[in-house]
Amino acid sequence: MLRRGLLAWVSRVGVLLVLVCCSLSxxxxxxxxxxxxxxxxxxxxxxxGMGVGVGGAAGGTGAAQSGPTGRNGYQAMLAEREEQHxxxxxxxxxxxxxxxxxxxxxSEQLKGVQDSMERGTGGGRGGQSPGGGILGEGGQGPGADRxxxxxxxxxxxxxxxxxxxxxTRLPSEYAMxxxxxxTLQRVYQLEMGLTRHPEEKPVRKDRRDELxxxxxxxxxxxxxxxxxADKGHTxxxxxxxxxxxxxxxxxxDKGTVYxxxxxxxxxREFRKLVLFRPFGPLMKVKNERVDTAxxxxxxxxxxxxRADKFRHFMHNFREVCVRQDGRxxxxxxYFGKDQMNExxxxxxxxxxxxxxxxxxxxxLNEEFSRGRGLDVGARAWKGGNVLLFFCDVDIYFTADxxxxxxxxTQPGKKVFYPVLFxxxxxxxxxxxxxxxxxxxxxxxxxxDTGFWRDFGFGMxxxxxxxxxxxxxxxxxxxxxxxxxxxxxxxxxxxNLLVVRSPSRGLFHLWHEKRCADELPPEQYRMCMQxxxxxxxxxxxxGMLFFRHEIEAHxxxxxxxxxxxxxxx
Numbered sequence: 001m002l003r004r005g006l007l008a009w010v011s012r013v014g015v016l017l018v019l020v021c022c023s024l025s026x027x028x029x030x031x032x033x034x035x036x037x038x039x040x041x042x043x044x045x046x047x048x049g050m051g052v053g054v055g056g057a058a059g060g061t062g063a064a065q066s067g068p069t070g071r072n073g074y075q076a077m078l079a080e081r082e083e084q085h086x087x088x089x090x091x092x093x094x095x096x097x098x099x100x101x102x103x104x105x106x107s108e109q110l111k112g113v114q115d116s117m118e119r120g121t122g123g124g125r126g127g128q129s130p131g132g133g134i135l136g137e138g139g140q141g142p143g144a145d146r147x148x149x150x151x152x153x154x155x156x157x158x159x160x161x162x163x164x165x166x167x168t169r170l171p172s173e174y175a176m177x178x179x180x181x182x183t184l185q186r187v188y189q190l191e192m193g194l195t196r197h198p199e200e201k202p203v204r205k206d207r208r209d210e211l212x213x214x215x216x217x218x219x220x221x222x223x224x225x226x227x228x229a230d231k232g233h234t235x236x237x238x239x240x241x242x243x244x245x246x247x248x249x250x251x252x253d254k255g256t257v258y259x260x261x262x263x264x265x266x267x268r269e270f271r272k273l274v275l276f277r278p279f280g281p282l283m284k285v286k287n288e289r290v291d292t293a294x295x296x297x298x299x300x301x302x303x304x305x306r307a308d309k310f311r312h313f314m315h316n317f318r319e320v321c322v323r324q325d326g327r328x329x330x331x332x333x334y335f336g337k338d339q340m341n342e343x344x345x346x347x348x349x350x351x352x353x354x355x356x357x358x359x360x361x362x363x364l365n366e367e368f369s370r371g372r373g374l375d376v377g378a379r380a381w382k383g384g385n386v387l388l389f390f391c392d393v394d395i396y397f398t399a400d401x402x403x404x405x406x407x408x409t410q411p412g413k414k415v416f417y418p419v420l421f422x423x424x425x426x427x428x429x430x431x432x433x434x435x436x437x438x439x440x441x442x443x444x445x446x447x448d449t450g451f452w453r454d455f456g457f458g459m460x461x462x463x464x465x466x467x468x469x470x471x472x473x474x475x476x477x478x479x480x481x482x483x484x485x486x487x488x489x490x491x492x493x494x495n496l497l498v499v500r501s502p503s504r505g506l507f508h509l510w511h512e513k514r515c516a517d518e519l520p521p522e523q524y525r526m527c528m529q530x531x532x533x534x535x536x537x538x539x540x541x542g543m544l545f546f547r548h549e550i551e552a553h554x555x556x557x558x559x560x561x562x563x564x565x566x567x568x
Contacts, residue, residue, distance in 0.1 A: 151280070158278035162254040179247040182211055184240060194454055214258040215243060218273045222262065236265050244270070255279045292406040296327050298386045298464075301393055302373025304335040307342035309393045309511070314350055316396055322356050324399040330359040331380065333373035335366060370458070371473035371483030378467050385411055385465045394509045395420070395459060396443060401505030405461040408499045415491050416461040418503035421445050422453040423510040428536045428544065443507050448537055452502050458484040459506060470494060482523055510534060
């Protein structure tokens with residue numbers, strides 16, 4: 001039992017000794033281990049002016065013990081971080097310099113292209129396209145690079161061929177291409193077009209965009225610093241308000257030149273820029289076969305009275321449409337009953353004489369309306385999607401025109417609005433009725449025999465499906481004029497291509513025009529304008545107006561016969 005008590009006491013003493021040893025060891029570690037403030041500082045972010053403060057926070061004795069070694073380490077760390085910042089700043093500066101260099105290189109390349117175009121090369125190829133005058137298809141690789149170089153050479157040669165730096169010998173004054181002048185708001189033009197205005201705001205969007213682009217390019221060039229410019233000279237910032245005027249003209253085989261004048265820095269100083277838009281070589285777009293053998297034309301003629309004019313119309317119809325073409329249907333829409341029998345008789349006689357059955361006669365017992373008649377005639381056709389030709393009884397056309405009508409129309413894509421040649425009064429042209437030749441011999445396109453009727457849109461070729469889809473005529477318009485312009489504008493507002501061009505095979509025969517008093521003011525004004533233009537040319541009307549002065553002058557110029565009484 002004594003042994004068992006002794007073992008228990010020894011065990012307790014051993015445990016106690018172990019605990020004492022552990023306590024002493026822990027106390028030794030806490031008391032004698034080195035401080036770690038320097039390690040903490042080494043991991044902290046360096047901040048200027050923190051050396052003393054950090055040391056003081058570690059405890060007076062610890063800071064003193066760290067002494068010179070801790071201070072030197074911290075300074076070395078600051079120097080290392082400063083070097084890293086310097087390297088980063090140097091890298092950024094280098095990147096900025098590289099970007100500036102790349103920008104300068106691109107600017108010099110652009111300036112080189114502009115300078116080469118301004119100098120011009122004259123073109124070793126005589127202005128012809130490298131590919132025989134037609135621009136081929138693009139590609140990739142060395143061939144594409146060569147094609148691009150050839151295109152650049154061709155564009156530079158256009159500048160050398162155009163009248164930009166120097167003039168070109170011309171055979172006569174008729175070969176001169178005149179300039180147009182323009183300001184910010186107006187264009188002053190010799191070719192007055194449909195508006196007949198010698199000056200106007202640019203109506204067409206492409207014309208407005210063209211002149212705006214030229215002005216913007218000129219302003220960009222003026223406001224771009226030039227190399228070698230006087231640094232002491234104050235640079236003016238130009239705006240559109242500094243633009244005074246410009247002139248432009250187009251040589252259709254070379255390009256368009258623009259000369260723009262701006263206010264300068266001084267009162268009598270100006271800045272002048274010359275720009276040139278070269279035209280590129282021809283590009284093949286389409287090569288297709290067009291078969292018109294089965295394309296039938298339905299000619300629709302609205303009519304009221306005028307049976308004698310209809311007989312003349314049928315004489316031309318018989319020769320051109322039946323004997324020469326043979327792919328035509330005639331639809332006559334007649335208003336009223338007066339002279340209806342004469343018109344029917346003319347159609348029936350033509351049918352018997354030449355065995356022609358492709359005609360339709362529709363009668364409407366209502367007031368004449370051209371738009372209403374054409375609309376009824378177009379909708380009456382039940383033979384599929386036929387090509388329509390809206391015509392009048394005083395129109396003369398040739399077989400070539402019928403083919404032109406077929407070639408310039410396509411269902412869902414194109415409609416044709418030809419500009420016809422309108423004949424002047426034959427009595428004024430040829431002097432008197434005895435000298436008037438047959439109609440076929442009168443139809444000569446010259447300035448003294450007629451004019452292009454560019455303000456008329458009544459004669460048109462279009463497929464029936466396009467006419468129905470566009471909504472047809474405005475049938476509420478009564479009498480003369482207005483319905484053709486309304487339909488024309490519908491097509492202009494659609495996605496269909498409107499082909500508008502002079503036609504050498506379509507003529508308007510002269511007839512005396514009567515403008516009814518019942519017409520609204522706008523229609524009456526249009527009718528009177530058309531009547532005035534139909535009579536004769538400006539020169540012929542002038543000769544007629546001043547005929548008394550001319551006759552008096554001729555009378556004075558007759559040689560005086562000597563008086564026999566004075567001789568004696």
